[in-house]
Amino acid sequence: MDKHIVSPNPHIHSAVSTESLMRDVVIALVPAIVVSVLFYGWAELLILAVSAVSCVLIEWAIVKFLLKRPGIFSPGAALVTGLLLAMNLPVSTPWWIVLIGAVFAIGVVKMSFGGLGQNVFNPAIAARVFLLVSFPQQMTNWTAPQGFVALPDAFSGATLLGQVHILGAEGADALASVQTFLYNIGGSAGEISALALLAGWVYLVVRKVIRPWITLSIFATVAIVAAIFHAVDPTAYTGPLFNLLSGGLILGACFMATDYVTSPMSNWGGVVFGFGIGFLVMMIRYFGSYPEGVSFAILLMNMTVPLIDRAFHGKKYGRA
Amino acid sequence: MAKITFQIGGVHPDDSKIARNRAIEVLPLPQTVYVSMAQHLGAPAKPVVAVGDHVKVGTVLAEPGGFISAFVHSPVSGTVKKIEPRKDIAGNNVPHIEIAVEGDEWEEGIDLSDTLVREIPTDRVAVLDKIKACGVVGLGGATFPTHVKLNPAPGSKAECLLLNGAECEPYLTSDFRIMLERSSEIVVGAAIMQMVLGGCPCKICIEENKPEAIKAMSEAVAELGYKDIEVVTLKKKYPQGGEKQLIAAVMKRQVGSGALPISVGAVVQNVATALAVYEAVQKNKPLITNTLTITGDCIPEEKQHNYLFRIGMPLSYIAEQAGGVPENAAKLISGGPMMGKAIANIDAATVKGSSSILYLSEAATKRGEESFCIRCGRCAQACPMGLEPFLLRRLYAAGDLEGLEKNAVQDCIECGCCLYSCPANIPLLDNIRMAKGQVMGVIRARAAAAKVAAEAAKAAESAAK
Amino acid sequence: MTTTLIWTIGILAGLGLLLSVILFFIAKQFKVEEDPRIDEVEKVMPGANCGGCGFAGCRAFADSAVKAPNLDNHYCPVGGDPVMKQVAAILGYEVKAKAPMVAVVRCNGSCANRPRTNIYDGAQTCKIKAALYAGDTACPFGCLGCGDCVAACQFGALSMDPKTGLPVVDEQKCTACGACVKACPKSIIELRNKGPRGMRVFVSCVNKDKGVVARKACSAACIGCGKCAKVCAHEAITVENNLAYIDFNKCKLCRKCVAECPTGAIHDINFPKPLMPKKEENNG
Structure with a gap:
């Protein structure tokens, strides 16, 4: 080379980039996506496609035409938001509602705060809640269409958590089993298989894309709170296993609460954040009017992140 | 033995020690050398020769310009041609002494034989004087005058001498080669420093990716049989060779903010410094040579070299000896890829602390386009001082010096882990270094003001009496 | 239902009343007595809070000016003499008239004059670049071109010329607040007398290297030959450290030096007639 480069140190860089991190998250979502498509069929594929494509396109358009800074477009991050949004919707959601969700997630929740890294709330979760309050009927219609794989005991009508009102706490507890761990029809599409979600989470932790503390803290809090209430009155309150396996808890704890932008930076901050989510989830489930509260809990805790970051810092060298 | 390492932060770049099997070669003398007056930490040296003077190898060219400063000796014999500013590797003007080389005539009293002198002198003060007179400075990077570091302030006691052979920077192999080829001399050097420090134990710290060096050094230690010297194997992790990290890894102690290693009883010296101490004390040879690696990802192994060079040889001369600057090199670096300095001027002269000419390809070194912080926290995970680079950068942008000080920006060791690990290519260290400079300025000004106030109070008190 | 409504309104109204009473007493208790002239002075200030006067802002300036025994150490460069006259009138002080000044960029090392010798790949600020090394040309004194001065200017008076890679001062907008002078790590920008009808002569170079070295690095460098001083x-x-400097208080704008300078390092600005009819670009 004729002229050489000069820059401050360091002169080498790790292979990890924003896009490679997002690629890893997409890879981690693959097992859960595959299971949901197998069980729900074409309808689920349509939702995934509409959500992912519209999220990427909307972000690209806003960056290019509204902010006029094409350099900051991150297709990977938009794709992750799109996939997570799709996984947080029931399979019966009409495509136009998915589209509205995508516009809200990217346009309002993410880009209006300045785009990548600037948003306060998790875009996919905020969009899901927005759709839930705007279209309560469509968003709680859990009728499952025929998928590519026939299910031995397919049922429709209510989610596992919805069963609590029908069967009572004891009856619902009985539903938590090996089967619900493998697949669990009813509810949002991405919630279908705890096993697939956990496999993706383990992949992310092993690849050091995310740290495990937030997720573990949520699981621990939910288990402990449920254990205490269940011990007090098993007929009124469902037990730890049921609460861990049902609803959006695993999806939320593994993929939504661990979103970089909207979670605390430090390990202990993450533990506190996870505790807050777990506690709020259980309070909403036990005492709230909605059967499920993972989304609300994550959104509420998103707001506390700046405070948590202020209070919790990593251990510094040579300082008490 | 259990492998140990430091606990907070750190990164694992590929070690790329391609030149590890290349034995040290002695470079032929050039026609002219340029000896810098600022090749150590502290005040520049003051020339004591004049234009036209004839000098021999080892003749004193310049004397210390302050308490923290060092002697500079002639690396060649010949005539002093000029004493004037010349551009260093950063392109800035620094006073240099230019010497036209004539023959290779050494000052009398310098022992040029290969015999290993094993007896350790016992006169502490004489040894320190010798180290000072020979211009020995720390060769691990900071080039801090060695005689100052080996003579801790009264009241502090050295409990352990850590001989730093970690060489945690990728690519560099000069320390590895001297540990392999000159193990006994290094161990004698270590024993001398041990004596100067009052007989504290010495641990020779080497990373696990250099098993040959561990073996050679262990054998030398066993054969020479000095008391309380042992080889410690460390896990491979950058920046293990950082003074504070090495102390944390080996002694399980942490140096307080703003304090010196001696405050926790530690003295850290590089293996190359131990070799220089050996040559100074046992052979009467001033620090006029050092070992340097020619390496990089864009030259094949056979074009890589470990050279014994005379200080003052221009980098361009050394590069020519190794076949010239490769066509595909995008960046030239003096030092390692994590903490080294980019070479803006290849005609600059080598200095005591020169450790490499590193050629990196554009793919390896070009910074990616900066994008937004996604708050992944990798910088904070990587920081070996436990700082939060993302926060420091934000505080610096806001000009919040108080916040920066509260968040310990002054503790930054500029190791580069934050920028290395940032997926968004945010120039974290570039900004944090500036912030650190500003905060250090504030801290120094405050200390100076406090001193003045204390003295004024004292004066007022004595006046009152 | 109605009772709830009444209760709610009642409680809120009561709370509001109570708090306003508390606030009223606190305000009275902790009232700070201030010299009313501070407000008056602040009113006539430009209100840019640029810090060009050396104080933290216009209010800080007003506060200090009111307390000061005279106005020798107080001058608002942005408002200039008109504002200072007003301030003096309020405070009853004398004020010395000052010639209006303007920021001058003393580097002509454009991409054409000063070839680049390496590519800078660090954070794009002059401050960081200057701390790292001499810069991406062979001149260690010249403009680094990252635009710290442009970022520092609150009045939009500075912009980078993409052709030359150097900052350009808009004389109409420049208030001579000195923010750019402080921002430049190479001390290239200087506040100089604006001169009659903007006419001024200055050495557009700060290179202190020996002539040969300076000339090799940049074809428009001052080589310290001293011809200008002689003429x-x-x-x-004055020529010091291989660099000429024109004292603007002594310069009579005769432009003999401009004609004499072998490298064209001395610039003349805003003169109605070009010095040499051939070189029209000198009249820029």
Whole structure:
């Protein structure tokens, strides 16, 4: 080379980039996506496609035409938001509602705060809640269409958590089993298989894309709170296993609460954040009017992140 | 033995020690050398020769310009041609002494034989004087005058001498080669420093990716049989060779903010410094040579070299000896890829602390386009001082010096882990270094003001009496 | 239902009343007595809070000016003499008239004059670049071109010329607040007398290297030859460390030096007639 480069140190860089991190998250979502498509069929594929494509396109358009800074477009991050949004919707959601969700997630929740890294709330979760309050009927219609794989005991009508009102706490507890761990029809599409979600989470932790503390803290809090209430009155309150396996808890704890932008930076901050989510989830489930509260809990805790970051810092060298 | 390492932060770049099997070669003398007056930490040296003077190898060219400063000796014999500013590797003007080389005539009293002198002198003060007179400075990077570091302030006691052979920077192999080829001399050097420090134990710290060096050094230690010297194997992790990290890894102690290693009883010296101490004390040879690696990802192994060079040889001369600057090199670096300095001027002269000419390809070194912080926290995970680079950068942008000080920006060791690990290519260290400079300025000004106030109070008190 | 409504309104109204009473007493208790002239002075200030006067802002300036025994150490460069006259009138002080000044960029090392010798790949600020090394040319004194001065200017008076890679001062907008002078790590920008009808002569170079070295790095460098100093009849030019400097208080704008300079390092600005009819670009 004729002229050489000069820059401050360091002169080498790790292979990890924003896009490679997002690629890893997409890879981690693959097992859960595959299971949901197998069980729900074409309808689920349509939702995934509409959500992912519209999220990427909307972000690209806003960056290019509204902010006029094409350099900051991150297709990977938009794709992750799109996939997570799709996984947080029931399979019966009409495509136009998915589209509205995508516009809200990217346009309002993410880009209006300045785009990548600037948003306060998790875009996919905020969009899901927005759709839930705007279209309560469509968003709680859990009728499952025929998928590519026939299910031995397919049922429709209510989610596992919805069963609590029908069967009572004891009856619902009985539903938590090996089967619900493998697949669990009813509810949002991405919630279908705890096993697939956990496999993706383990992949992310092993690849050091995310740290495990937030997720573990949520699981621990939910288990402990449920254990205490269940011990007090098993007929009124469902037990730890049921609460861990049902609803959006695993999806939320593994993929939504661990979103970089909207979670605390430090390990202990993450533990506190996870505790807050777990506690709020259980309070909403036990005492709230909605059967499920993972989304609300994550959104509420998103707001506390700046405070948590202020209070919790990593251990510094040579300082008490 | 259990492998140990430091606990907070750190990164694992590929070690790329391609030149590890290349034995040290002695470079032929050039026609002219340029000896810098600022090749150590502290005040520049003051020339004591004049234009036209004839000098021999080892003749004193310049004397210390302050308490923290060092002697500079002639690396060649010949005539002093000029004493004037010349551009260093950063392109800035620094006073240099230019010497036209004539023959290779050494000052009398310098022992040029290969015999290993094993007896350790016992006169502490004489040894320190010798180290000072020979211009020995720390060769691990900071080039801090060695005689100052080996003579801790009264009241502090050295409990352990850590001989730093970690060489945690990728690519560099000069320390590895001297540990392999000159193990006994290094161990004698270590024993001398041990004596100067009052007989504290010495641990020779080497990373696990250099098993040959561990073996050679262990054998030398066993054969020479000095008391309380042992080889410690460390896990491979950058920046293990950082003074504070090495102390944390080996002694399980942490140096307080703003304090010196001696405050926790530690003295850290590089293996190359131990070799220089050996040559100074046992052979009467001033620090006029050092070992340097020619390496990089864009030259094949056979074009890589470990050279014994005379200080003052221009980098361009050394590069020519190794076949010239490769066509595909995008960046030239003096030092390692994590903490080294980019070479803006290849005609600059080598200095005591020169450790490499590193050629990196554009793919390896070009910074990616900066994008937004996604708050992944990798910088904070990587920081070996436990700082939060993302926060420091934000505080610096806001000009919040108080916040920066509260968040310990002054503790930054500029190791580069934050920028290395940032997926968004945010120039974290570039900004944090500036912030650190500003905060250090504030801290120094405050200390100076406090001193003045204390003295004024004292004066007022004595006046009152 | 109605009772709830009444209760709610009642409680809120009561709370509001109570708090306002508390606030009223606190305000009274902790009232700070201030010299009313501070407000008056602040009113006539430009209100840019640029810090060009050396104080933290216009209010800080007003506060200090009111307390000061005279106005020798207080001058608002942005408002200039008109504002200072008003301030003096309020405070009853004398004020010395000052010639209006303007920021001058003393580097002509454009991409054409000063070839680049390496590519800078660090954070794009002059401060960081200057701390790292001499810069991406062979001149260690010249403009680094990252635009710290442009970022520092609150009045939009500075912009980078993409052709030359150098900052350009808009004389109409420049208030001579000195923010750019402080921002430049190479001390290239200087506040100089604006001169009659903007006419002024200055050395557009700060290179202190020996002539040969300076010339090799940049074709428009001052090589310290001293021809300008010799030709100057007013002793306005000094050559120190291989660099000429024109004292704007002594310069009579005769432009003999401009004609004499072998490298064109001395610039003349805003003169109605070009010095040499051939070189029209000198009249820029």
